[in-house]
Amino acid sequence: MRSGRFAEAHRDLTDAHQRASALGTPHYVARAAAHLGELLAQMGRLQEACVHIDTALAQLETLGQPSWLAELRAISAHVRATMGDKDRARVQAGLSEEIAEQIGRLELYSETAWHLAAARGLIGDDEGAKRAAQFGAESFAEDASHMDSELASSYGRLPWNRNIAAFSKGRHVPLRIDTP
Secondary structure (H helix, E strand, C coil), X not given: CCCCCHHHHHHHHHHHHHHHHHHCCHHHXXXXXXXXXXXXXXXCCHHHHHHHHHHHHHHHHCCCCXXXXXXXXXXXXXXXXXXXXXXXXXXXXXXXXXXXXXXXXXXXXXXXXXXXXHHHHXXXXXXXXXXXHHHXXXXXXXXXXXXCHHHHHHHHCCHHHHHHHHHHXXXXXXXXXXXX
């Protein structure tokens, strides 16, 4: 998905979603729907993305997956903010942050924090965006401290970690989910 091969990723995720549905495996149905929603958002197909994300959120609510739920709510906030739906973005971001606070430290939280920072920035909540970016930078540093140097270097090159670092330093970073 992150390599830019959207058509191939869309085909594979659609197939995974259909197979998981046919097998009756709700966790995998929700995961495939969530990934498909994020992919569609990156492709600029925001309305379609919301349908898949909302479906996955409804399923995850019943599956007891709080860290995945926090991440998907952050993605939902980012998509809604990109669409200009400030109220829904604000609600989703708040729910994501609430779940994260209840859980405590989440491993690999920097991607979730990036979605929150971008969503908050898009809706004009500059302080919330800075807070989320700072928390994402701290999460990255904590996670990287448990990795060997080669893995930490690769982890630092992931787009959300690069964006968090740049955003935290006040550099311009595209905030929309459909902008590479």
